[in-house]
Amino acid sequence: MDDNRIVELFFNRDESAIEQARGKYGRYLSTLLYNILGDRDDCEECENDTYFRAWNSIPPTRPTSLIAYLSKIARNLALDKLRDEKKRPALKTALILDEISEIIPDSSVDLCDELDLRDIMRDFVRRLDPIRRKIFLQRYFYMLSVKEIAREVRMPEGTVKAQLFRIREALRDYLKERGIEI
Amino acid sequence: MKDKKIIRALDGVDEEFLLYAMPKKKNYNLTKILSVAASFVIVIGAVIALVLSGVLNGNGGGIVPIPDGGNHGADEGGVVKSPFASADSDYSSLVAIIDRFKNQDDSWMDEDFEVEEDGGVPPATDAPNAPGDSNVSSKPGININGEYVENTDNQVSGIIEGDLMKMTDKYIFRISYPFAESEKNTYYCLKVYSVEKENSALVSEYIIPDFGGRIITLGWEMYLSQDANVITLIFRYRDAEGESRTGVVSLDVSDVENIKETASFSVNASGFSSRMTDGRLLLFCQSYYLKSKIDTSDYSTFIPSVRVGDEIYFINPDNFVLPEDIENSYEASYTTVIMANEKGLDIIDAVSLLGYTSNEYVSENNLFISRGYTEKTYFDEVNGSFESVSDISVIGYSENGFNIKGVVTLPGTIKDQYSLDEKDGHLRVVTTTRCGSLVRPHDYWLALGSTRNASLYVVDLSDNSIVASVENFAPEGEEVSSARFEGDKLYVCTALIRLFTDPVYFFDLSDYSNITYTDTGFIEGFSTSLIDLGEGYLLGVGSEDSIHVKLEAYKKEGNSVVSVSKMLIPGGYSNEYKAYFINREHNLFGFAVRYLVDEQNGRYENGYFLVQLDGESLRVIDIIPVDGLGHAIVRAAMVDGYLYITTYLDFVVKKIEI
Numbered sequence: 001m002d003d004n005r006i007v008e009l010f011f012n013r014d015e016s017a018i019e020q021a022r023g024k025y026g027r028y029l030s031t032l033l034y035n036i037l038g039d040r041d042d043c044e045e046c047e048n049d050t051y052f053r054a055w056n057s058i059p060p061t062r063p064t065s066l067i068a069y070l071s072k073i074a075r076n077l078a079l080d081k082l083r084d085e086k087k088r089p090a091l092k093t094a095l096i097l098d099e100i101s102e103i104i105p106d107s108s109v110d111l112c113d114e115l116d117l118r119d120i121m122r123d124f125v126r127r128l129d130p131i132r133r134k135i136f137l138q139r140y141f142y143m144l145s146v147k148e149i150a151r152e153v154r155m156p157e158g159t160v161k162a163q164l165f166r167i168r169e170a171l172r173d174y175l176k177e178r179g180i181e182i
Numbered sequence: 183m184k185d186k187k188i189i190r191a192l193d194g195v196d197e198e199f200l201l202y203a204m205p206k207k208k209n210y211n212l213t214k215i216l217s218v219a220a221s222f223v224i225v226i227g228a229v230i231a232l233v234l235s236g237v238l239n240g241n242g243g244g245i246v247p248i249p250d251g252g253n254h255g256a257d258e259g260g261v262v263k264s265p266f267a268s269a270d271s272d273y274s275s276l277v278a279i280i281d282r283f284k285n286q287d288d289s290w291m292d293e294d295f296e297v298e299e300d301g302g303v304p305p306a307t308d309a310p311n312a313p314g315d316s317n318v319s320s321k322p323g324i325n326i327n328g329e330y331v332e333n334t335d336n337q338v339s340g341i342i343e344g345d346l347m348k349m350t351d352k353y354i355f356r357i358s359y360p361f362a363e364s365e366k367n368t369y370y371c372l373k374v375y376s377v378e379k380e381n382s383a384l385v386s387e388y389i390i391p392d393f394g395g396r397i398i399t400l401g402w403e404m405y406l407s408q409d410a411n412v413i414t415l416i417f418r419y420r421d422a423e424g425e426s427r428t429g430v431v432s433l434d435v436s437d438v439e440n441i442k443e444t445a446s447f448s449v450n451a452s453g454f455s456s457r458m459t460d461g462r463l464l465l466f467c468q469s470y471y472l473k474s475k476i477d478t479s480d481y482s483t484f485i486p487s488v489r490v491g492d493e494i495y496f497i498n499p500d501n502f503v504l505p506e507d508i509e510n511s512y513e514a515s516y517t518t519v520i521m522a523n524e525k526g527l528d529i530i531d532a533v534s535l536l537g538y539t540s541n542e543y544v545s546e547n548n549l550f551i552s553r554g555y556t557e558k559t560y561f562d563e564v565n566g567s568f569e570s571v572s573d574i575s576v577i578g579y580s581e582n583g584f585n586i587k588g589v590v591t592l593p594g595t596i597k598d599q600y601s602l603d604e605k606d607g608h609l610r611v612v613t614t615t616r617c618g619s620l621v622r623p624h625d626y627w628l629a630l631g632s633t634r635n636a637s638l639y640v641v642d643l644s645d646n647s648i649v650a651s652v653e654n655f656a657p658e659g660e661e662v663s664s665a666r667f668e669g670d671k672l673y674v675c676t677a678l679i680r681l682f683t684d685p686v687y688f689f690d691l692s693d694y695s696n697i698t699y700t701d702t703g704f705i706e707g708f709s710t711s712l713i714d715l716g717e718g719y720l721l722g723v724g725s726e727d728s729i730h731v732k733l734e735a736y737k738k739e740g741n742s743v744v745s746v747s748k749m750l751i752p753g754g755y756s757n758e759y760k761a762y763f764i765n766r767e768h769n770l771f772g773f774a775v776r777y778l779v780d781e782q783n784g785r786y787e788n789g790y791f792l793v794q795l796d797g798e799s800l801r802v803i804d805i806i807p808v809d810g811l812g813h814a815i816v817r818a819a820m821v822d823g824y825l826y827i828t829t830y831l832d833f834v835v836k837k838i839e840i
Contacts, residue, residue: 065197067204072193079190100188117187118194119426123452125195126470130202137203141192144205152205176756176814 003066010058017058018051025067029074035143036078036093046081050074075141093143099168100140124174128167135160136167198474265520265532265583266488266495273485273499277478279536283508284473333819335764337599341544342458344403345760347817347828350410352377353385353438356817356828357402357415370397372404372413374438375833379824382835388441393429393448395421405458405524411436412444412525414463416456419448426452427489428467432527445527447490449518450482457544458524462581464549465520466542476514486518486534503535503575503586505553517542517551521583531583535575541596545604548587548643549577552602554595569617570595574602574609576643590646592639593617593653603667608649609641610691612674614661615654636662636676640694650694656685657704663724666712667691672699673720677708684708686722686736688743702743707732710757715795716766719746723755723762723773731755731775735795746798753777753786756813763818763825768840769795770803772825774813790816790827792838803840808832 001020009017029050033043050073063069082093125133131153138144138152146164150157267273334345346357354375372388390397397419405414413433421427432445451467458464469486476484487496497518508514517538521530538553553573560566572592578585594613596602601612616634635658640650656662656676663677663684672689684707689699709722709732718737726732731751736743754776763772772792779787790806808816808827818827820838827834 063197065201068197068200071200071204076190076193097189117191119452121188121191122194122196125192125199133199134203137192137195137200138205140189141195141200142203142205148205173757176758 003063006066007058007062010055011062018055021051021054021066021070025070028067029070032071032142033074033078036075037081038093042078042081046074046077049077053077071141096140096143099164120175124171127174132163132167135163139164196472198472264498265501265529267498271496271499273481275504276485276499276502276536279504279507280476280478280484280514283514284476284478286507334760335762337543338545340459340546342405343760344405344416344456344458345817346402346404346815347819348404348406348413349377349819349826350406351821354382354819354826354828354833355404355406355413355435356833357390357404358387358830370402370417372415372433372441373833374435374441375826375828377821377826379822379837380835382826382833384833386439386441388433390415390417391431391443391446393419393421393427393446395419395427397429403454403456405456405463406435407461407524413441414458414524414527416454416465418452418454421448425450428452428454428465430463430465430522430527432525447488447522447527447529449488449520450486451518455542459544459546460581461524462530463520463522463524463527464544464579465522466551467516467518467520469516469518471514473514484514486516488520488529488532490529497532497534501531501533501584501586503533503538503577503589505537505573508537519549519551519577519584521579530581533577533584533586538573538575541599541602543599543602543604547578548604549575549579549584550602550604550609551575551577552596565619567617567619569593570615572596572613574611576609576646587643588646590641592641592648594637597662597665600667601662601665603672604643605667605669607643608694609643610667610672611639611641612662612665612672613637613639634659634661636660636674638672638674638689638697640691640697650697652689652697652699655687655699660685663708664710664712664722666714666720668714671714673712673714675709675712675722675724684722684724686712686720686743688720688736688738700738700742702736702745705734705745707734709734711759711762713762713764713771715769719769719795721771721795723757723771726750729753731777733771733793733800735798735800737798747795747800749793749800749802751775751777751791752781754813756816758814761814761816763792763820765820770820770840771795772818774808774816776813790818790834792825794840803838804836806834806836808834 001024006017006020006024009020026047029047030043033046034040037043037046050070053073054070061069125136128136135149135153138149144152146157146160150160153160332342333347333349334343336343348355354377356373356375358371358373369389369392371390374385374387376382376385397417403416406412411434413435415431415433417429419427419429427448428451429448430446431443434442434444449465449467451469453468454466456463456465467486471484478484481496485496487494514536515538516534516536518532518534520532522528523530535551535553537555538551541552543550551574553575555571555573556568557571558566558568570593572595574590574592576587576590578587590609592611592613594615596611596613603610613636614634615637618633635654636656637653638651638655639648641647642649660676662674664675666673670690670692672687672691674687674689675684676687677684684705685701685703686705686709687699687701689697691697707724707726709724711723713721713723715721715735720736722732722734722736724732729752731753733749734745735747737746755773761773763770770792771794772790774788775791776786776788779785788808790808792803792806793800794803806825806827808829816827816829818825820826823838825836825838827836
């Protein structure tokens with residue numbers, strides 16, 4: 001069933017919307033969550049909460065891409081779980097967070113609330129060329145390993161690592177230009 | 183954890199980018215998740231629906247289709263023209279390009295490809311707040327017949343740059359951190375401090391209007407009029423529909439304890455920079471329109487516009503600079519330049535450049551707006567070459583408005599505004615050049631082998647011809663990290679930034695038929711800013727390595743450039759030029775640093791370093807603790823031996839012993 005029809009089910013408050021969404025994207029979401037959480041039970045809980053949140057927000061929200069919408073919800077739920085329950089992330093995620101911690105702002109980022117940071121990151125990603133954008137998002141949104149990204153984009157792993165380094169450097173400069181810096 | 187903040191902030195990324203990046207292959211073990219019982223779905227039906235904001239499309243509201251509005255300027259032929267469209271305006275040329283843009287073949291973006299590991303460069307990033315230099319030698323804030331003298335170190339004398347702090351001899355005006363009325367309501371404010379040495383104090387606070395939306399923190403610019411009676415504020419905000427806009431507000435500050443708003447307008451733009459000259463504001467706005475959201479039958483989806491009160495005015499189609507095509511992008515981008523009177527904010531003229539989102543440089547006579555792109559040439563069905571190129575649009579300006587003069591095309595990309603300079607009818611430009619091979623169908627610039635270097639070009643503006651050049655003067659692979667023109671002198675720092683090496687070049691431009699230069703050779707570290715201190719000394723501000731800030735003073739000695747003194751500070755700094763305090767009278771330099779105070783325990787503190795080039799030796803005069811220290815937003819000025827430092831949260835006055 002295509003996304004528009006699934007979204008219509010949500011709008012019509014037809015509970016089969018959940019099953020349709022799960023059937024189409026459940027495996028993908030569980031993998032995304034497992035990348036972050038590394039625990040099967042936590043994944044299951046977050047995936048269920050994802051559909052719960054989607055049911056509560058559609059309508060009035062009408063996502064243009066259902067999978068992107070569900071992915072965002074799932075990611076945030078997983079990150080909330082790590083924060084609230086002080087859980088250790090999956091090793092893969094821990095490594096990814098370490099990479100980002102190289103360029104994160106210090107106290108200055110508190111001057112920039114989350115909505116501002118979303119604007120900034122959105123603008124930064126827009127400025128990347130398509131390949132770098134893909135690599136960046138696969139690493140920091142989809143939490144893929146370097147090896148997995150290298151397979152996706154068919155580049156040597158060393159090249160992917162180098163590209164990620166340069167993108168992080170560019171992000172650091174971008175944040176600095178906007179008053180957020182180490 | 184702040185690292186999770188960054189990760190979380192990615193949920194604001196455009197959905198089409200997320201879809202494109204979504205993993206296609208099953209690269210990991212999938213674990214089967216047991217289905218949730220149907221009873222859980224039944225429980226959901228009892229929950230209260232939430233309204234979520236964010237993510238979605240939205241056109242700006244309140245659109246009035248093409249009224250006849252705005253002030254009118256005259257072109258060189260004396261014909262009165264309007265900055266805005268009228269009922270019979272014709273956008274067909276723009277629409278044709280946008281339609282081609284929407285229909286361009288993006289299928290190559292989905293194809294896999296094989297690329298060798300390369301030594302290519304990251305894409306050039308914009309540097310809207312780039313470093314600069316100045317001819318200003320007067321002390322800041324001196325009261326001359328009730329006026330003020332600029333405390334911001336401007337690139338060109340008389341072309342004022344917006345800043346977070348402006349001052350007279352009596353008052354300091356400072357954009358400040360959100361004023362919290364309550365937990366829910368926070369506002370940005372203009373703070374006014376008295377300039378009274380140890381007795382300096384906060385005089386008043388004015389809450390800045392937010393156009394009924396939500397002000398975005400970063401990138402404020404402020405101006406103070408020559409008579410010190412008018413403040414102009416420029417900032418980004420989100421309107422009630424969630425659209426990014428740039429707002430301009432004029433305040434009457436003739437009575438600092440009774441500040442009033444007198445005029446305003448806004449532009450549908452998500453980025454900006456500006457200048458003020460002869461009582462006229464030049465506002466450069468960056469607008470982006472996603473391809474997927476463009477509907478050429480609805481101007482609001484692809485044409486920049488100005489909102490004054492409840493009225494919306496689209497830029498006059500005669501005032502567009504259009505390239506042949508815009509390619510390989512998900513969005514149509516514009517730089518729109520608006521000229522308005524400082525007092526009253528009446529709009530005199532407006533021009534819009536499609537595809538331009540790079541740098542702008544303003545001389546006494548012209549605006550220069552650059553656009554970087556990749557030019558490709560194919561030899562056969564498979565093989566080709568590419569070259570990075572910049573178009574520089576030359577736009578004259580006067581009290582009547584703008585005069586579009588033409589476009590100069592040069593090899594390479596331009597780092598920032600300081601890489602351009604106009605003198606005596608010639609435009610001098612420093613670029614990072616890059617070229618290499620391409621292989622179809624994957625003709626990205628990230629390609630099989632490429633060269634990179636730094637070059638200098640001199641253009642005769644009477645006919646836009648290149649009359650002199652020095653190409654590839656740096657070691658192969660290097661790029662321009664900073665540049666500074668000072669009359670007939672040019673200073674350039676090139677670097678392989680990952681390797682922290684840094685030749686500094688001194689060019690003599692007094693004779694374009696015989697341009698000569700010398701350099702330091704390879705030295706440790708690189709500079710992100712070059713500051714001419716006068717008397718032959720140049721100060722470089724940058725990094726020695728990944729953990730040390732570097733200040734290094736250079737001078738020309740015979741046929742070479744030598745380092746006379748270097749200071750290393752373990753820690754981090756900002757490359758925001760306006761955050762630097764520069765006093766050439768006493769060879770003083772000040773900036774904020776997060777520095778290591780306890781090496782054993784790895785403890786850092788924030789401090790404002792005041793450094794002097796004393797003879798040929800850099801020495802620290804003082805380290806002043808300052809609160810609320812975002813390094814890029816600190817500002818300082820010295821008056822009568824006292825240093826006044828302001829941040830979003832703090833105001834410090836310190837007597838300086840030199």
